[in-house]
Amino acid sequence: MESLPKRPLSPQASLARTKHLKVESITSTAPRDVPVSAPTFTHHLPPPSLSSPPPAPPPFQQPSPLFTYSMAGPSDPSGHRILLFDNSAAASFAPPPMNANLDEGFERCVWRDEIKSVKEGVDGLVRGLERLEGRTGGNKVLGKGKEGFVTWRGVLTKLITAPYEDRNSWELNAMLAPDGNIYVENHKTPDKSPSLYGENPRQKRMTYYGYSFESYCTIPPASSSQSHVRRPDSSNKAKGWGSDVDTNSEWCVVVKTALAGVRLVLGGEVDCVEGTYNGTLRNAIELKTNRLIRSDRDEVFFEKKLLKHWAQSFLLSIPTIMIGFRSDRPPTIQSVQTFRTMDIPRLVRDKPGGWQPGVCLNFGKQALEFIRGVVRDGEGDGRDTGKTVWRIKFAPLKGLEMRPLDASEIPELESGRPPIDNWIPARWGFLPGWMAPNASRVDTNLEADAQEDHQPPSP
Template sequence: MSKRNLDETDAVEVEGQDKKRLKSPNPGLLAASPTSTPPSQASHPVLELSYLAKDAKGAVNAVPFQLPTQLISFSYTPDRVLEFNDSALRYFVDPPRGARLSYGYDRWVRRPEERGRIDSLLKAWQKFGTEHPGALGEVGVVSWRGVMTKILTAPYEERDSWELNVMLVNGTMYFEEHLSEEKLQSKNDVGPRHRIQMYYGYSFESWCTSESPSPASPSGNPIQSMSDGHPPGWGGDVNTNVQWCSVVKTKLGNTRMVIGGEVDCVRGMYTGKPDNFVELKTSLTIRGVSDEARFEKKLIKFYFQSFLLGVPEITVGFRTPSGVLSTVQSFRTIEIPRLVRGKPGAWDPALCLEWGDRFLRELRSAIDVPSVDTPTPDSGKDGVPSNLPVWRVSFSPKVGITVKKLDKAGVMDVEAGDEEERIGFFPKCSLSVRIYFMNCRQFSYARTAFDQYMYTPPSGLGACEQWDLWALEGPEGLQIF
């Protein structure tokens, strides 16, 4: 990409809104296209952003990325209950060669695909904030790892489009993946062939993990023994409700980020740091040049999924078409780009980071503008805003990004889909907490109040009501706004 200042833009007036279009200094920059969002749910674009074509010639600016540091972890139980402990943490064990990845398929408990809500990530961040007041400073982005992976790998995505919902609250951009009802249905209604291939990946995780550190095999890796009539090495039947998640802080360019994501297991003892996290993947056994090329193309997502959480190791189980584990190979995350460098179809992580940095800066600039319908402090009951702007980011392969502000119908669609009372895609109580903390400087009181009302609530009060009560009765009459 040209080293020309990427902040240089042309301002184009579009029906009362400022629309920014990045100037294209060379033919490698592709033109933007309209979003797929229905016209009735979004206004005219406020930003159209193209990216550097993967085969374009020119210098790529090196954008620094800070080594991720874990802030907090949490678990989901088999009943999908969030717990702030490590009960779902798994430990790496050496899987048996020849393992049947179809084993246990008929007992698979599959969690239905849902909207990509950030509720648990918000709860984790808020819990960390009460225990470590002021530790993070200003945060530019809060997102799940999967969303950031989509953003960073966009320059090399040739097939799949995607959409995000974005909210800007007190200077922080919050991202959630937008899935229409049609997409949710298609994700849940998968055919038998696709379903069994999905299961192979989860089964591999079971063959590779244990609930506790195990004795080492002659190879030096832990092993599992047979239990309850299952074959040796089986780690337990698959229930995708169960997850262990890590929340990290990192920085891309000048944007501080809080990112959460599932971690498959750790190698050895858990240290509370990402330095022994392991990501588990499956892939078809490589039988020729075309298979090798397909595998190397997949490595970009393997790489960034681990890179963003600071996971240093990716272990890949190579399987036959019928789901028999043939070989297992571990890769150091930082070394993966070297495997594809100079090859046909190679991808460059530096280009992805430059694009990601540019995307975040341009997006923030486009949506951080006053609006005539911006809520005022008293626009909602108990001082909580009754509405906040929601923006739709739409990505088209080989084209780029379009950003539009959702109208009322679009926001209502974002808020729908579950029983939670929401403002945009924020749970109302989480929004109350977030806004209050950003404005409350008496952190010692804030922590005391959090412990008192969130964890030992007065009888008959729900979580949102607890926070409203606390805000209204706070020191010096501080209010949520």
């Protein structure tokens, strides 16, 4: 294991400071020059103070894997990816070659439809829980009377790193389901809904470097050749190249955990494991790329990125992060550095631009409690209400805001989702329709029999 270079860091831009963290209700009306239909966020959680001594981290339960699944590219005109309850998209680690060209395979890459990918929401988690225990969602998994959250590792990463986020805004959707759990998905705002890469070729190329590094660091499992996961042709591959990149392919691990007593079911993509998956993530490795560090400014930027690297791996209990440092022109792997996830906070501790895991995890706890309180107060006991969807908005320096979506906003939220067959309604907000309190199954066999019964007799 290596340590970070010892360079002085410039102070990080300060965030908003408040003496006490509290939940506020905003009752003021919109200004006269704002249209009446403009959404008003009715609940607010301010950011924490960064000037006070950092609090001790709250307890975080060791994540326990529940199930895994793979995503494969679409096989029909709908364009939606295929969900497979197997490990066909898993990959095993292989040491990457030095000086490998990260542009390799760029022209052959298969890019997923980002809009359809976002519209998948939490379907993979819901379908996995259904398969695990029947149509009860996460109720039995988390325990009766101990309901919590079902969401993605990326969503919780956003929440716990929010105190140090000074550039990007984001939005989430949340629903309280009849099983008593709160389901949370990412929401793409209209200005971010078009292709994440199509309008920015440079960003697309930079994103590809991460996928390329993964290919150099992995080999497909032996069983993948017999799976539904499409692996692009790599007959002209470079030395050490695993397989051409198909960004539809994804291997997800879903775990059960808890943050300060708030119970969680989290799903997240896992890049690779050493050897083969054995039911735990003790041999899992998170793969990242970074430009070579050539200045103090580069180092400050890198150590800020380490916050999200740490959070992503910590939340799934992935013990190792491997970072490939690359040159610019040509983009080649110059060095590889391995970090123990649990050691990363110590590497940035007491530095001017550092961050504190206690601040992150405490705000994550407060954010979950804030969301839970708002959603449950707005829904009563949540067992027999309509499909209220809550929009959660974060902006740097402002913290979190929440509001219920208007009924006119629900159709757009439901549209474009992967099809759910044989259920009325097909969708309940952003959740599958079978989770609705009044859901009913359509028996297609009975319908066919009825149609036959009403056919006129043959002459």
